[in-house]
Amino acid sequence: MTETTFPRIHAERLLASLQALGQLGALPGGGVNRLALTDADRMSRDWTVQRMRALGMEVHIDAIGNGIAIYPGQEERPPVMMGSHIDTVRTGGLYDGNYGVLAGLEVIATLHDAGLRTRRPLAVAFFTNEEGARFQPDMLGSLVYVGGLPLAEALATQGIDGPTVGEELSRIGYAGPAPVGMPQVDSYVELHIEQGPVLEQQGKQIGIVEGVQGIAWTEFTLEGVSNHAGTTPMAMRHDAGLVASRIAVFARELALRLGGRQLATVGRMEFRPDLVNVVPNQVVFTVDLRNTDDMLLQQAETELRAFAAQAAKAEGVQCRARQLARFAPVAFDPLVVEQVALQAAALGLSTLRLPSGAGHDAQILARVCPAGMIFVPSAGGLSHNVREYTAPQDLAQGAQVLLQVVWQLANRP
């Protein structure tokens, strides 16, 4: 079978499945609220498992609640896995995560309709608590799957509303009997909306995801002196707000100077006492640095902390820095990345090579097997937002690339 004779995925069926799943936990004004292991998540799991079984797949629920469905191959070998997650943030959209799982099932349905089997088995997985909006850390299910987090520790994790992962898994009936980490995976391909504006702005149809950025989150606490704005000469001030502002401006300049993939964001900033006529004595703010190159990310962190210390000293302000998060960049395997490029080209789709700015289960699976991702455009770059949207044609094209990529991977010698 050549590229031109590949079966085509059924676009209407894929779109209908996204709409149907989007009804579960739907918010009144649009979007969905399906925090991990809530009743809404249970409904979406039941619905997805039923759909998997209807395709003749064997469904395994493991001890951390991951759902893994197998479509048998011609040979008994580790499967090529597709997947993502079906939990959402509190005000999420219909596509983040869900698209990767449902497109995986659409690939299976297409092969099933055509009576086709691959050499290796195929699998479709939904991983528990990818979002991290109810339980920390995010990507919890895939992390346990690859052995990156002990099962007992994950089960004991307490949610923002009280109960633990283990309690909630039992309550909703998803503390499954399958051992975690089974089956062993041949390779992993995750189709996802970009969640950023780049593909749309550059008019590209498919994103060839080369890796996931490294992340360094730092919280700075500046302690100055609270003084009357009208009676304190400029030279006698110890203004925590001014120092915070200088660091925020520096962070932007640093990102532009390092260039390439360096990002810098000051997203949180809180002034105390936050009064119009009082010099702020305390400011807490965060800097989010990201880069695909870990050396450059380390350089950015070092330069930022050095500038912060110097700016604080110059104003007579105390500066404390605390690392909130640090993840090294992940490079996806050329086995998957180049197959995505090949199949997108075979379909005549325009492409862009880019890193993922957000975290995904694929970066966790990359620890144990060749992994990669396919992106489709997000309208306005919006995600984690009820207005999240990707055009039907883009959704269909992404699923077709996924079909052809896993076909090649599963049929290789």
Add this chain to the structure above:
Amino acid sequence: MTETTFPRIHAERLLASLQALGQLGALPGGGVNRLALTDADRMSRDWTVQRMRALGMEVHIDAIGNGIAIYPGQEERPPVMMGSHIDTVRTGGLYDGNYGVLAGLEVIATLHDAGLRTRRPLAVAFFTNEEGARFQPDMLGSLVYVGGLPLAEALATQGIDGPTVGEELSRIGYAGPAPVGMPQVDSYVELHIEQGPVLEQQGKQIGIVEGVQGIAWTEFTLEGVSNHAGTTPMAMRHDAGLVASRIAVFARELALRLGGRQLATVGRMEFRPDLVNVVPNQVVFTVDLRNTDDMLLQQAETELRAFAAQAAKAEGVQCRARQLARFAPVAFDPLVVEQVALQAAALGLSTLRLPSGAGHDAQILARVCPAGMIFVPSAGGLSHNVREYTAPQDLAQGAQVLLQVVWQLANRP
């Protein structure tokens, strides 16, 4: 009587009166809470009126609740007035306002003890709601007194907790029978703690207050676009927080460049959505500009708004500026200012000429008569703070200067 034979004020009596008044509305950990027209304010008014009457003064309570006590002179002429206020902010100290009123009464007590009368009468006033912490605007009582605010409008002013000025005046029994604006005042002298660090830092005992700074408060609202910190390239951002930070840094540079008396403070800053990994789409912040020179203050305002508009435009962010307050600078009358300088010198006290950074009733009285102020040092520049403190010797010296200044003013031909 020459300077050297002036009677001396009774320092212990003055200090004891400050401590006694500080018991009314006292906070558990020190300091006082005597918001205007509360029960605590009523107690402090009753206590002060009783003390005035004990000195043989005739006390007039006017329709806006100002208390004015007259110590008769040798001639029937408009009095030389001393005074300030006895309301406080929610977490105030013992000196702000109270010191000016009680030092005025100490001056009267000293003259009374010595059997001395001035040519013109003397008056001691406490003005209603100087702080503005419960009712807006601040300096409300003196403003009505000089005809700067209609009585009816002032009475209808609603407090932060609901009731109006008129209702609360009636409730505490201070809707007085005296017509506002009576008596006409010859001149006005207000003794006050500096509320800033300058006298202490420069080791000066008496501040010769030349005027009150002009104030321009601007609230900026910046509207950008909320985007994912990991997926939005730097060049595609519309970061309201970055623009706010740039403006805050510019405000400091502007103050240093204009030099002299120019002050600039960014005291409030609020980010939305205020999340570590989201580019802020809205920032509201304030800039407090002050200068003793109105032309320079106008220049600072113009430059600030121009920079803000340009910085916002460069980032693709909308910028709205709203004026929250604007007061022109006030220059005190040389009749009072030079008398303060003369009497401080006669007492061998070190002095500094400086503007008042905060607002005071004296700037309102300056509309209708020669007015001026005397400052004494504030430890650490702290005020509007339960830790507000001025050393006993400084308090005594200030009161002695006040005595000698009003003696000269009241006895001039």
